[in-house]
Amino acid sequence: MFASPILTRRMIRRYTSQPIPRLVLEQLLEAATRAPSPHNRQPWRFAVIAGEARTRLAQMMGDQLRRDLAADGVPTEVIEKDATRSFTRITSAQAGILVGLSMAEMDTYPDARRNTAEHWMAGQATAAAAQNILLRAAELGLGACWMCAPLFCPQQVVATLGLPWTGSRRH
Numbered sequence: 001m002f003a004s005p006i007l008t009r010r011m012i013r014r015y016t017s018q019p020i021p022r023l024v025l026e027q028l029l030e031a032a033t034r035a036p037s038p039h040n041r042q043p044w045r046f047a048v049i050a051g052e053a054r055t056r057l058a059q060m061m062g063d064q065l066r067r068d069l070a071a072d073g074v075p076t077e078v079i080e081k082d083a084t085r086s087f088t089r090i091t092s093a094q095a096g097i098l099v100g101l102s103m104a105e106m107d108t109y110p111d112a113r114r115n116t117a118e119h120w121m122a123g124q125a126t127a128a129a130a131q132n133i134l135l136r137a138a139e140l141g142l143g144a145c146w147m148c149a150p151l152f153c154p155q156q157v158v159a160t161l162g163l164p165w166t167g168s169r170r171h
Contacts, residue, residue: 005135009135028137028140031133032046044099045102065082
């Protein structure tokens with residue numbers, strides 16, 4: 001039977017103001033890179049965000065959320081409640097680790113079927129890396145939460161943070 005952190009890990013959405021030491025962030029990233037990956041290509045990309053970058057990211061994603069929900073016909077008061085909650089969650093964390101996926105090193109094929117399989121494998125590996133971050137955070141006594149909002153605006157995330165995540169093939 002597995003012991004903690006697998007059985008004790010929870011999504012934490014409220015954080016303390018205690019800074020996270022660089023060494024701890026490095027331990028989280030080290031755990032992430034221990035995830036299995038197809039062909040050992042390690043398709044994941046990571047960016048640690050804190051301070052002003054975290055605030056810029058939260059603002060941009062809130063703006064995108066407002067546009068998307070307004071286009072869906074969601075009432076303004078509901079939109080503002082959702083956007084405010086999201087902004088607070090992101091900016092109250094002392095640091096975040098943005099997890100991205102790159103297809104740049106993955107195999108390519110002349111057919112869509114196998115290219116799609118490569119993309120799925122890369123996605124599974126990247127998700128395993130993210131899970132390792134969450135498990136290591138729990139083991140270290142840190143609160144953490146898997147947030148998927150960047151998936152709704154990946155190009156804006158890369159541009160807003162100035163990430164060098166260009167040149168990745170997309171299938």
